[in-house]
Amino acid sequence: MQRHPMTRLALAAATWLLVQGLLLATAGVARAEQRPAAAGEPIRIGVLVPLSGIGAAAGKDATDGWNLWWQRHGRTVAGREIQSFIEDTAGNPDLGLSKARLLVEQRQVHMLVGTVFASVGLAVATYVEQVGIPTFYPIAAADDLTQRHRVPNLMRIAGWSSSQVTHPFGEWVATTTPCRRLVTLAADYAFGHEAVGGFVNTFTDVGGQVLEQIWHPIAETDFSPYLARLAATRPDCVFAMPVGAPIIRFIQAWHDLGLWGRIPLYVGEVVTDQAILRGIDPPDLVVGLISAGHWAEGRDDATTQEFVRLYEDAYRILPSYYAAAMYTAAQWLTRAITAANGRVEDRQAFLQTVRATQLQETPFGPARLDDYNHPIFNVYIREVVKRPDGRAWNVVRHTIPNVSQFYKYDPEAYLRQPVYSRQYQGINWP
Amino acid sequence: MRTAWTWASVAVLGTLGMFAPLYLPAFYLRLLTESLIYAMFAMSIDLLAGYAGLVTLGHAGIFGISAYLVGYLTARLGLPMHVTFPCGVLGAVGASLLFGIMAVRTSGVYFLLITMAQGMIVWGLAFRWTSVTGSENGIRGILRPDALATQQAYYYVILGAFVLVAFLLVRLVRSPFGLSLLGLRENEARLRALGYSVWLHRLLAFLVSGCFAGIAGAFYAFHNNFVSPDAVHFVLSGQGLLMVILGGAGTLVGPVVGAGVFIFLRNVVSLYTDRWPMVLGALFVLTVLLAPQGLVGLARQLLRRWPAGAEPAPVGSTLPYGVVSPQPLDGRNNPAPHQPTNHPGKRRR
Amino acid sequence: MAAVPALQLEEVTRSFGRLQAVDGVSLRVEAGERRAIIGPNGAGKTTLFNLITGELPLTRGRIFLFAQELTHLPVEARIAQGLGRTYQVTNLFPQLTVEQNLLLAALGLTRTKFRMLAGLPRSGPVREQVERLLAEVRLEYARQRPARELSHGEQRQLEVAMALASRPRVLLLDEPAAGLSAAERVMMGSLIRALPRDLTVVFIEHDMDLALGLADRVTCLHYGQIIAEDTPDRIRTNAQVQRVYLGVG
């Protein structure tokens, strides 16, 4: 049939030549950008954030928080200029991984910071483990990043983990409120499983009882069937954690079905984060909602409020935890680079310095790392309050100081358990 | 003449490919590797969409099942690659059998919707079955054996696999079975009235395509050392189709070119602008509007015009549901009807 | 009734809603017979063919091919039993070349059609069949042209060749001469006349002269029912047939 079967191969050849030519050309450009690493030269920091795709809004907050620190505190640390290379991951692990390699291999960055999505963070983790580059994750919350699958050169400075915040929250609800019989409702994926697992684990430790655990598809549009079922079990209280766009639909449904004020509702940190609160109109829908978080933009503290004011002046909105985390990570790195006298080329020594850095005053409160490269910080029981200017924010009702990712459990025993999942919620452990 | 030119190109291409690790920096070598993996994936989609006229939006599901199986067996159970790789491909074939049986009795929009739903089921599993798949955290640490640990070594593996897959697919589309796929696309009722069991041929096409998608998926897992729900997501199915259409459906070179362009744009253009998805979108729209037969079709038309001059361009046609249709197997026009008849047997090659 | 009939229909009926397109048709075509089916537009002739090949399911009735019941078999299985057909409205693989069209037809009943790694047959029975048919319908010069680029007459010829490619025992031709010029009609007529005598041919033809010239027997269909069945000569003079043809125009 083919009169000239080779023509197509020829075309392939031509096109690949073209593509390779382009690759080569860009490779040339990229090579030209490389500079030998030496003290006195700038310190290059690669930043991985989603700037396109569904994570773009979070990525913008993160970038803004990061840039704000350097704008306000100067781009020279220990005599060396700090250069940031911000790259788009599109929230896609393939692309995140490619960009990580680009930053490390072409741009020759000294360290990597970032990733919003856990999937991207985990994809990059295997790579950075192989090459040993100091890597910092202030946002990605997957428990196992600093637990069962931890990577020696990966530190969650200014970061958090899904269950870290809910561990004290579950215990707090069980011990300080009349709630004994609980129903949980959360997005059916790892982040939901881990956050709810943390809550349920401690809640049941102190005698609470879980009536039912409801998992909804992450992009749920209609919450009424879940809420009807939930109300029918007559719980004392509910812990809920939808994520993203469904949050507002969840809140609306909670009101519509008349559950507001009837069943006490406790929610996960992301539900009332500024990333969501900004978009809730009117804010009265969520005023009074109780959550726990490592970030509380309404915390009555000089450092926190200084950051909130700077951020508000610069961007006209209140900072989400993405912004606070990247700002604080920059603060952390500034301290560590200063302490290391700018010698970031010695990776082991630098990592050691970062690990040893303890911060008394950050927008989050005091922070330091545990033996597993994860921060120990305060967890705040927060309430959504309307400010005089009409905007809602989270103020602190109660502080649980120095919470580790293992809470009060023995780390070794804790790590022998699997990570929280639909199947394992820590109800019968310990 | 043309053959000489072709072989020269093949030689240059082969040399470039063989020595890519010598002149390409690691990052770009990685992109090339990635392009080849996606090229295999896109070719598997093209076999269904471009050749058999079955436009699927669920192929990432099959690709991802293989990637997940490989990931689970390698990273969680510690099995070696020579065991996990075939398991992944077998899993993909098994899934194709299951999905195929459900899907092949439908066609057109219904086929598209069913395959899309199948892909979503796989995604839902990957996303929600945390204890096995790790949900959005995925499975990480899918390490290659030491011999293949370097980017260079793995590139050669992928290059070899790509050449083999491309060779098999070229043979396939020129085989009697390949011809029957074109028949399916062109006029399935007529094909049935010629004694073909339409659903069986479709199922076979689905299985073969799934097998190649599975091969690509298994390589993908070892390429990224990681697999997460993005690898089974509907978006990836769509991107695969996009690569096919961009390059030219119903040709095997098309998906390869499409994959290369896609990976290049995504990785390199995104270095310069966050608006890279718009660049990609614009290119896609332009392709559909100006070169409905894809970049390869466009190149072919230009090539045809340039030396020969006056030969008319072939009339493009459109597959149902907006997917741009390929040319028939032999895309070029043929000699005028009144030309002397050569002896039949000698005429063809 | 010694010989087994090539094609036998018993009370074959098909209704579309309230319309009885084919209404209790019983028919017996002997092996080797040339049978014409005539009747005005909308009489149900094409529908009858579709019922025989299985492209439309029956409402009622039974169909036998050489005493083998086809009634519940799918299309492809009926074809495999030895049926071949052409269509009133040209029904080809438009983007494929003439040669590819014929190859598909010739491969239809072989196991070769499942070969995935072998090239298209360059020799052997399938190839010979294709070459023979190309010669027979005089389309060798057009073998590499897409079917859609053929003239209408050439497409009709290709249709016939494709129907013959699987070596059917019973050939159903649906208005093979429809839309052809006078010269092409003559060619089509001689093509049909030249078909091997052991092949049973049932053909629908609107043109009385052509039909009566080719047929051994003629069946006349009207509103889905057989109103006459006889030799061409007697059909020509059949009052009822004349009325039907004059009445409808």
Ligand SMILES: Nc1ncnc2c1ncn2[C@@H]1O[C@H](COP(=O)(O)OP(=O)(O)O)[C@@H](O)[C@H]1O
């Ligand atoms: N698929 C169908 N659905 C409904 N009516 C049909 C269908 N096919 C044919 N018919 C009707 O059945 C009758 C017979 O049609 P047909 O067999 O095509 O006639 P003929 O071939 O004798 O001209 C016509 O009235 C036609 O409108």
Ligand SMILES: [Mg+2]
């Ligand atoms: Mg008709």
